[in-house]
Every structure is written in structure tokens, then in C-alpha cells.
Amino acid sequence: MIGERLKxxxxxxxxxxxxxxxxxxxxxxxxxxxxxxxxxxxxxHLEALARAHGKSVSWFFEPVESPAEVVLWRERPQADEAAAxxxxxxxxxxxxxxxxxxxxxxxxxxxxxxRPNGDRFDRSDVQxxxxxxxxxxxxxxxxxxxxLNVLENGCGVRVFHLTFSPTGTAACTRDETLGMAxxxxxxxxxxxxxxxxxxxxxHLLTWRVFRTEPNACKATEQEEKFAxxxxxxxxxxxxxxxxxxxxxxxxxxxxxxxxxxxxxRQFDVSxxxxxxxxxxxxSRDATETERDLEICRAFRExxxxxxxxxxxxxxxxxxxxxxxxxxxxxxxxGRAAEYLDLSRREAMAxxxxxxxxxxxxxxxxx
Numbered sequence: 001m002i003g004e005r006l007k008x009x010x011x012x013x014x015x016x017x018x019x020x021x022x023x024x025x026x027x028x029x030x031x032x033x034x035x036x037x038x039x040x041x042x043x044x045h046l047e048a049l050a051r052a053h054g055k056s057v058s059w060f061f062e063p064v065e066s067p068a069e070v071v072l073w074r075e076r077p078q079a080d081e082a083a084a085x086x087x088x089x090x091x092x093x094x095x096x097x098x099x100x101x102x103x104x105x106x107x108x109x110x111x112x113x114x115r116p117n118g119d120r121f122d123r124s125d126v127q128x129x130x131x132x133x134x135x136x137x138x139x140x141x142x143x144x145x146x147x148l149n150v151l152e153n154g155c156g157v158r159v160f161h162l163t164f165s166p167t168g169t170a171a172c173t174r175d176e177t178l179g180m181a182x183x184x185x186x187x188x189x190x191x192x193x194x195x196x197x198x199x200x201x202x203h204l205l206t207w208r209v210f211r212t213e214p215n216a217c218k219a220t221e222q223e224e225k226f227a228x229x230x231x232x233x234x235x236x237x238x239x240x241x242x243x244x245x246x247x248x249x250x251x252x253x254x255x256x257x258x259x260x261x262x263x264x265r266q267f268d269v270s271x272x273x274x275x276x277x278x279x280x281x282x283s284r285d286a287t288e289t290e291r292d293l294e295i296c297r298a299f300r301e302x303x304x305x306x307x308x309x310x311x312x313x314x315x316x317x318x319x320x321x322x323x324x325x326x327x328x329x330x331x332x333x334g335r336a337a338e339y340l341d342l343s344r345r346e347a348m349a350x351x352x353x354x355x356x357x358x359x360x361x362x363x364x365x366x
Contacts, residue, residue, distance in 0.1 A: 002046075002060050007035040009053050014076075014217065019083040024048040052083065054090030069093075069178060070217045072203055074196075074224065075169040085164045085183070089171065092314075093178040095339050096158050099321035102330035107156030109180060112136055114206040121209060126226045129205065130233035141240035144194040144268035151182075151201070152317055159197065161186040161311040170196040174207040189308050191268050198231035232277045236267050241281060257295050261303050271296045271304065313341065326350055 010020055021028045026045055033039035034049075041049065043057075050057045054069075071086045100106050114121075114129050134143055137150050151157040158181040171183040182200045184193045203210075203219065210223050219227070244266055248259050264274040272293060279289040312319075322339050325331035326347075331339065337347040 002041065003035045003037040005060060006031075006049065013083065013086060014079075015083045016079050019079040020052060022080045023052045023084045023087060051091065052087045054087050054094055069173055069175045070211065071171050071173050072211075072217055072219060073169060073171045074199070074219075075166055077164050077166070077169070081164055085162060088162060089160060089181070089183045090173070090178070092160050093158055093173065093181045096318050097178060099318065099325055099339070102325045103321050103328070105321060107154075109157075110155045111157070111180070111205060114209055121226070123226070123229060126202075126229045127233050130230050133201070133205065134234055134237065139234075141237055142267060143235050144191070147194065147197060147235075151197070152315055156180070157182060157204070158318075159184065159315060161193075161313070163187055170200050172200040172203050174204050180204045184311070186311055191264070191270050191306070193311065194235060194268055195231050195270065195273050198234045199227045201234075202227040202230035232273060232280070235269055236274065236277045238281055241267075241277060245278070257292065258303055260296060264304075265306050271300060323350060
């Protein structure tokens, strides 16, 4: 049973034996023997394999196999790295769920499902969906500034930042047990991560529209184009964009390339994302947009003076839940160190905070 489970789980992830070996440090020959039943894995092997799949050791002995979680990549990394990143991403999602269970602090998902009419889903559906989501979440005219906070704290979406290649990619998953989660690349600039977050949000909203087949872990080219359109419409509302460009035109009657960077800064998006959004809003010719992109890229490093901000290693809410679980005795020091990627001494210092955080405030109900 263990061998079949290992083989099925590995193939569902699209991992080779070599990729799994690189992550677990178990020789390929041993993994092959485990899967074929010629040899029983030791407890240390099971622990390493469970970590790789983001499971507990008890998973190997459960009588009914649950469906494998699907991680949808924009551009999947190489096999070895993909196996490691997917395993870490899903493990963090499970730990997040554990913290919510221990603290009894579940956030219901408030995101609307995309329900296009019949089998039709076209660009107009995407635009309507972006407008509906922006209004539903009260994101305002500059959504980039609040999107991450609203998704994490208001909608229960788990957003993690890890380092992987290629940098121009991101991933997401939607599962009955794990909920909704997004994986962004910590190496990307903040404005690129904003766009990637909105892009992955489209996949979460339309999961039941496009993920109709089990283990459908690859999006079509058309679906990716829709996701880009959604992100562009969500982050740069047409009325707000026209107003910003109108203000820039008011003084001179012309819009210089260097002024585009200030507009991109206002919406906290890349210059590429801005120009392509302008391409659609103002019905510009594609050759003109490509020419403008080439000009702007030539001096982007000099004039794009925005200060980048690096993302936290773990979501703020995740860390807050972990601290609460420590205080309430739900999370041991050893597990806290693992969950928070700390040394044992650092985790013990968090436990010492219990003596100074016992006081409470009283509030009169309104």
C-alpha cells in the first residue's frame, strides 16, 4: 500500500524519481524499491517522504487516498526545483490550516466564483469579473496598495513568498482542505508581485471553470491571457487610468515617455503592465505599444525611482496565529521553531512572552 501510494503521489505531482531523490536525499534505487514493494522504507525514510509531499507520516497508513492537491504554475520550474518548491508550498498551507484549527480562527472565503453564461468565457467576461471583484472587495481606484492585505485578512487566501526560478512565474492552489493559496516569487519587485497576485487570483476565481479535469495542473494559453487581462483590469481601473493620464496631459497636451513611470508608480505596476493596459483602453496599435516599451525599457533603471520592499518570509497573519498557539499551549517550542523557521532559542523567547501578555482589556458592548 505504501509503495502504490508513493508512486501515485509522485506521478500526480509530475515528479521524476530523480527529482524526489534530490529533495529527500534518498537514492533513486531505494525509491524504486519502495514503490515496487521490494523493500519497506524505514521511519526516517517515511518522514523525509512525508515532508516532500507536505503530509504527515500517518498519511501513508490512511485507508482511503485523498485526491492530490493541484498546484497550477504559470511556468513550472525544472523538475528538481519544482518538486522542492511544491512540497514546501503545500507544507506551509497545511501548517497554516493547523494554526487556524488550533486557534479556532478560520476565515471564510468571501471571493465570488466566476460563473460565465453557459460555456462562454471571453474577454468581456474577464473585464466584468475584474470590476465585480474590485467592487466586492472595496479595493478602490488603486487596488495594488490593499489587494494583498484584503485577500489575506479579509478573504482567507494564504499568500506565501518563496525564492525560485524562473522569476517570471507564480503558482496557486485551491483545495477543499487547504483552501485557497498563492505562491509568489520573493525575488520579484513589489510591483511585479502585485500583478502576479492579481493574475493568480483569476485562477482561484475560475478554478471550477477551467479545472474540470482531475489533476489539471497546466493552464492553456488562452486561460493565461485571460488571467493577464483580469490582473490588468483589476489593478488599473479604466476610469482611474484615464483620469491619471488626463491629468498628465493637461499641462502640456502631450504625454512623454518619462511621465509614464509616474503613472505606473501611482498604480504600483510595472511600466510593461501599464503600456499594455493603455494599449487596450485606448485601442492603440500593437507596433506603437512595442515601440514605446522598447524606449521605456532603455532608461527604466534610471528613472523608475520607486523603492522596492521585500516581502516577509511568512505571512503576518500566519506568524500572529503561531504566536497565539504558543501562548495557548497548542504549539510546542520544537514545533514552533519549525513552523516559524527559528532556532530553538528564538522560539523559547517567544514562549517567555506569555508572562507579559496575560493582561486583558475590557470593553463595553455598543
